[in-house]
Amino acid sequence: MTSFRLLLLLILSSLTPILSSQSILRTFLEQYTIIKINDDLYCDSWRFSVETNDAGIWRQVPARCIDFVEDYMTGDRYPSDSGKVGEDSLLFASTVEITGDGKDIWVFDVDETLLSNLPYYALNGFGSQIFEESTFNEWVSLAEAPALPASLKLYKELQGLGFKVVLLTGRDESQRNVTKKNLLFAGFSDWERLILRGPSDRGTTAVIYKSEKRMQLEAEGYRIHGSSGDQWSDLYGSPMATRSFKLPNPMYYIA
Numbered sequence: 001m002t003s004f005r006l007l008l009l010l011i012l013s014s015l016t017p018i019l020s021s022q023s024i025l026r027t028f029l030e031q032y033t034i035i036k037i038n039d040d041l042y043c044d045s046w047r048f049s050v051e052t053n054d055a056g057i058w059r060q061v062p063a064r065c066i067d068f069v070e071d072y073m074t075g076d077r078y079p080s081d082s083g084k085v086g087e088d089s090l091l092f093a094s095t096v097e098i099t100g101d102g103k104d105i106w107v108f109d110v111d112e113t114l115l116s117n118l119p120y121y122a123l124n125g126f127g128s129q130i131f132e133e134s135t136f137n138e139w140v141s142l143a144e145a146p147a148l149p150a151s152l153k154l155y156k157e158l159q160g161l162g163f164k165v166v167l168l169t170g171r172d173e174s175q176r177n178v179t180k181k182n183l184l185f186a187g188f189s190d191w192e193r194l195i196l197r198g199p200s201d202r203g204t205t206a207v208i209y210k211s212e213k214r215m216q217l218e219a220e221g222y223r224i225h226g227s228s229g230d231q232w233s234d235l236y237g238s239p240m241a242t243r244s245f246k247l248p249n250p251m252y253y254i255a
């Protein structure tokens with residue numbers, strides 16, 4: 001129970017001193033249920049707003065939605081939503097004519113797209129706390145992030161169809177070795193290229209950095225048929241892939 005709900009229940013309890021303990025408990029439960037239903041409804045709408053990017057830039061999960069995000073990320077819904085994204089991606093991918101010259105590619109983001117940092121975020125409030133780069137980098141250096149099962153499945157299916165896979169991440173070039181190690185640990189292999197932020201990419205927004213890299217890929221003759229990412233900044237910008245697929249992420253936003 002969040003401190004917000006606890007506070008409300010304490011206020012309610014102070015308003016009912018003359019009731020018997022049983023009826024106080026009943027009132028508590030009724031009020032808790034009402035608050036929970038209201039919060040779940042609100043937070044489901046909040047999630048829609050952030051996933052569609054209607055919300056624009058946001059920095060933290062609202063206090064009343066921490067439980068909702070935890071339930072979403074650790075329950076059945078997150079893998080189900082991710083699975084649907086994978087299914088839609090594969091449906092499109094199977095319509096692409098692969099030429100066989102090795103230039104038909106699919107671009108994947110890494111964090112919350114191929115690799116899940118849920119073990120880290122579970123210990124850090126599921127996005128309700130301000131992002132702390134130093135502790136996140138410590139987690140990254142462990143190279144223990146598991147695969148997102150739906151993305152691992154899609155990754156292998158795309159390779160089976162003949163796509164080359166390019167990984168385009170906002171991680172720093174200094175994290176290349178741990179990223180490679182983690183990807184292999186999680187079951188990913190045989191990527192065409194792993195692109196990280198080099199010295200000249202530092203300080204640029206994700207949209208500009210990723211667009212520039214897609215432009216370079218196209219200049220090399222690659223055809224970017226599909227792109228998968230958990231942030232709109234993975235997908236927006238010119239040039240774009242023919243089709244872009246947005247994975248769910250209600251824990252953080254990268255502009």
Ligand SMILES: [Mg+2]
Binds near residue numbers: 111
């Ligand atoms: Mg990501």
